[in-house]
Amino acid sequence: MAKQIKIFDTTLRDGEQSPGCSMNLQEKIQMAKQLELLKVDVIEAGFAIASPGDFTSVKEIAKHIKHCTVASLARALPKDIDAAWEAIKYAKSPRIHTFIATSPIHMKYKLQMEPEEVLENAVNIVKYAKKYCEDIEFSAEDATRSNPEFLAMLFDKVIKAGATVINIPDTVGYTTPDEYYHFIKTIREKSSQLDKVDISVHCHNDLGMAVANTLAAQKAGATQFECTVNGIGERAGNAALEEIVMAMHTRKDVLGLYCNIDTTQIVRTSKLLSTITGVQVQPNKAIVGTNAFAHESGIHQHGVLQERTTYEIMTPESIGLSQNKMVLGKHSGKHAFEDRLKILGYELSKEELSKAFEQFKELADKKKSIYDKDIEAIVTRNTIVYPEVYKLKRFVINSGNTITSTATVVLSNQDRVIEEVSIGDGPVDAAFKAVEKIAGIEITLEDYGLHSVTEGKDAQGEAILKLKHDEKIYTGRGLSTDVVEASIKAYISAVNKIIYEIEGINEV
Numbered sequence: 091m092a093k094q095i096k097i098f099d100t101t102l103r104d105g106e107q108s109p110g111c112s113m114n115l116q117e118k119i120q121m122a123k124q125l126e127l128l129k130v131d132v133i134e135a136g137f138a139i140a141s142p143g144d145f146t147s148v149k150e151i152a153k154h155i156k157h158c159t160v161a162s163l164a165r166a167l168p169k170d171i172d173a174a175w176e177a178i179k180y181a182k183s184p185r186i187h188t189f190i191a192t193s194p195i196h197m198k199y200k201l202q203m204e205p206e207e208v209l210e211n212a213v214n215i216v217k218y219a220k221k222y223c224e225d226i227e228f229s230a231e232d233a234t235r236s237n238p239e240f241l242a243m244l245f246d247k248v249i250k251a252g253a254t255v256i257n258i259p260d261t262v263g264y265t266t267p268d269e270y271y272h273f274i275k276t277i278r279e280k281s282s283q284l285d286k287v288d289i290s291v292h293c294h295n296d297l298g299m300a301v302a303n304t305l306a307a308q309k310a311g312a313t314q315f316e317c318t319v320n321g322i323g324e325r326a327g328n329a330a331l332e333e334i335v336m337a338m339h340t341r342k343d344v345l346g347l348y349c350n351i352d353t354t355q356i357v358r359t360s361k362l363l364s365t366i367t368g369v370q371v372q373p374n375k376a377i378v379g380t381n382a383f384a385h386e387s388g389i390h391q392h393g394v395l396q397e398r399t400t401y402e403i404m405t406p407e408s409i410g411l412s413q414n415k416m417v418l419g420k421h422s423g424k425h426a427f428e429d430r431l432k433i434l435g436y437e438l439s440k441e442e443l444s445k446a447f448e449q450f451k452e453l454a455d456k457k458k459s460i461y462d463k464d465i466e467a468i469v470t471r472n473t474i475v476y477p478e479v480y481k482l483k484r485f486v487i488n489s490g491n492t493i494t495s496t497a498t499v500v501l502s503n504q505d506r507v508i509e510e511v512s513i514g515d516g517p518v519d520a521a522f523k524a525v526e527k528i529a530g531i532e533i534t535l536e537d538y539g540l541h542s543v544t545e546g547k548d549a550q551g552e553a554i555l556k557l558k559h560d561e562k563i564y565t566g567r568g569l570s571t572d573v574v575e576a577s578i579k580a581y582i583s584a585v586n587k588i589i590y591e592i593e594g595i596n597e598v
């Protein structure tokens with residue numbers, strides 16, 4: 091039988107402790123409402139004593155949220171408990187979350203207390219908080235570097251004093267999955283009370299093991315997972331909610347866990363947090379990174395097009411994404427290219443497809459990302475086929491603001507290779523004059539324009555120009571990531587039309 095795990099979200103408290111992740115009152119309320127839609131069990135809304143702003147946001151969230159428990163953090167100090175209660179008393183289901191450090195390092199250097207004093211403080215503060223609130227969570231800060239016998243004894247006493255949830259945090263992200271499992275199991279064996287309450291785990295990601303540690307803890311009896319959206323939090327962050335939840339969802343077979351989360355709200359929640367804080371998740375972040383459901387390589391794209399499960403262990407829809415993403419780039423193959431053409435409404439013959447694919451690969455070598463407009467540009471360029479009398483082989487430009495521009499252009503015409511050099515008013519003009527010399531016909535440039543067909547630093551530029559010959563106008567188009575090359579190609583394509591008109595198809 092699958093076991094239920096309660097999800098305790100601390101994005102608004104520990105998450106907000108990330109540098110750069112502060113949120114104002116309205117943003118916190120908006121985020122809390124989204125967490126309610128996501129169906130977390132507990133929202134830790136803040137640390138009420140921390141500042142008047144924190145107090146107000148905890149209070150307002152307590153008033154707005156109807157379906158989740160709302161908690162405030164509090165040190166083991168009566169004034170912290172008073173503030174926490176004043177803020178959360180409006181909640182339908184309020185919780186006071188109090189904590190004190192239990193590791194020798196923290197007790198000696200930070201609190202400057204003997205273990206007996208910490209024990210006494212912990213018991214007294216739970217009794218104090220219990221006067222206000224039924225639901226009391228007690229956390230032993232830096233538990234994983236604490237003595238398990240001491241913790242078992244302390245937990246028994248705070249449970250008898252009224253704690254309803256016991257949290258065993260890995261405050262500094264120090265433990266490993268196996269160690270954490272044995273640590274919690276040992277404490278449970280030594281405690282007579284722990285099985286009467288919820289056991290919570292709260293893992294930090296300093297060694298990148300927060301999610302693995304969280305999941306390992308459930309085998310030792312943990313029933314509540316503390317986590318944050320996008321894994322934000324102090325230092326390297328907390329266990330990421332979306333990773334824990336989707337691991338439970340996808341590997342129900344081995345983990346045997348379930349929770350109340352509506353997984354289809356995951357992407358929306360992640361995006362809302364990034365928008366509010368301005369902190370974007372890395373592209374390869376599990377579940378919510380922009381690449382998490384993207385495929386670029388041909389072999390993977392072919393597999394996914396045949397059967398999605400070849401390379402996808404979850405559906406994009408399950409986290410609220412409308413579809414996966416086929417990224418066309420230099421690693422892509424013909425299957426994905428043809429599929430995208432179909433989506434764009436192009437049905438090409440075998441030959442046309444092969445030619446377009448070749449051009450796509452050439453372009454993909456020069457450009458990081460290929461956009462739909464790039465593909466459309468390739469296909470439309472190929473629809474009207476004029477014979478290529480002249481083809482650009484290479485060119486060299488020498489230009490600057492203090493010298494006259496010079497262009498050396500090399501074209502091929504069937505088996506011949508022809509080279510010309512020309513100066514001009516700028517690099518494009520010099521190159522055009524060199525082509526004109528090679529073509530040996532009289533041409534006037536009537537119009538010339540350049541625009542980018544795609545976005546980004548490596549966007550393709552399209553040159554469109556009009557040449558006049560014998561009172562007739564000929565349009566030329568050229569496409570390249572290099573604007574001079576695009577311009578020369580445009581010029582040559584118009585010249586080829588002129589020659590086609592003058593000499594007829596037989597000459598080609």
Ligand SMILES: CC(=O)SCCNC(=O)CCNC(=O)[C@H](O)C(C)(C)COP(=O)(O)OP(=O)(O)OC[C@H]1O[C@@H](n2cnc3c(N)ncnc32)[C@H](O)[C@@H]1OP(=O)(O)O
Pocket residue numbers: 104107137139140141164165166167189190191200201231261324
């Ligand atoms: C592991 C965690 O994430 S714990 C939560 C961490 N989050 C935060 O600290 C964010 C909010 N914090 C704050 O705004 C401030 O630190 C406050 C308002 C809580 C306290 O501010 P200050 O009174 O200026 O104290 P300061 O932060 O410098 O030092 C912490 C004090 O709390 C004491 N303290 C720390 N933890 C506890 C505890 N669990 N119970 C009792 N006292 C504690 C320290 O010993 C120190 O006491 P001292 O002032 O008598 O020396």
Ligand SMILES: CC(C)C(=O)C(=O)O
Pocket residue numbers: 104189229230231232257259260261262292294
């Ligand atoms: C207060 C506790 C739960 C905490 O944030 C930690 O130990 O990291």
